Amino acid sequence: MSSTKYILGVFDDPDDMMHGIDKLQKNSVPIYDVYTPMPIHGIEAKLNIKDSRLGYAAFMFGCLGGTIMFSMVYYMLVHDWPINIGGKNFFAIPDFIPVTFEWTVLWTSFGMTFTFFFASHLFPGRAPRVMDLRATDDKFVIAINAKGSIPHDDITNLLKEAGATEVKHNDRKYVSYE
Incomplete structure (x- = not known):
């Protein structure tokens, strides 16, 4: 043989x-x-x-990051420490959008970085x-x-x-x- x-x-x-x-x-x-x-x-x-399925993973990381941040902001500003600012409603969705968007992008980028390293076996310090x-x-x-x-x-x-x-x-x- x-x-x-x-x-x-x-x-x-x-x-x-x-x-x-x-x-x-x-x-x-x-x-x-x-x-x-x-x-x-x-x-x-x-x-x-x-075709690669990394796009699906990016979408899932974005959904996860957006959901977690929206939930955190909702809990903090509506239930935990409600503050009346200018007579607005405590649950004012337009106020939540900027920070939710930023966390969606952050979770997507970090998640895709780790997913790429895992899928391609290119961990730092590993020989190609x-x-x-x-x-x-x-x-x-x-x-x-x-x-x-x-x-x-x-x-x-x-x-x-x-x-x-x-x-x-x-x-x-x-x-x-x-």
């Missing part, structure tokens, strides 16, 4: 990489992930990547997970899970035909910086 976990196809040109994705998909080779040093338009549709360090600089990498039923030589030949400058058989999931 081979100890290879991933087969990495390294490309110099994004067009060659896109051609490699087409070639692999045409031959029913499942792609684990693609690493690029810059955004490539249209790659999400080609890899069938679903990268298959090939050159993918952060100038190379384009297609990672294929080697535990599939397709022979490694066939995948290597497909990547070479698509224009890969290098094909690596990686025995570790990620490159360490140590």
Whole structure:
């Protein structure tokens, strides 16, 4: 049994990489992930990547922050310490709007920061997970899970035909910086 976990196809040109994705998909080779040093338009549709659900999380954090602040202001200014200012009603909603809005934005921003760190595993002090360090600089990498039923030589030949400058058989999931 081979100890290879991933087969990495390294490309110099994004067009060659896109051609490699087409070639692999045409031959029913499942792609684990693609690493690029810059955004490539249209790659999400080609890899069938679903839209992010972070917008729903932002909406929920905003609702939570707005509800908590509105409840706090209502409790403090109506029940706990009602003050009659200028003959206004104790429950004057227009007075509550500015502070409620600010807390909605504050909770959304903090909540999304923590959610992003949790979802992407980018906690402070943690080494990033990268298959090939050159993918952060100038190379384009297609990672294929080697535990599939397709022979490694066939995948290597497909990547070479698509224009890969290098094909690596990686025995570790990620490159360490140590």
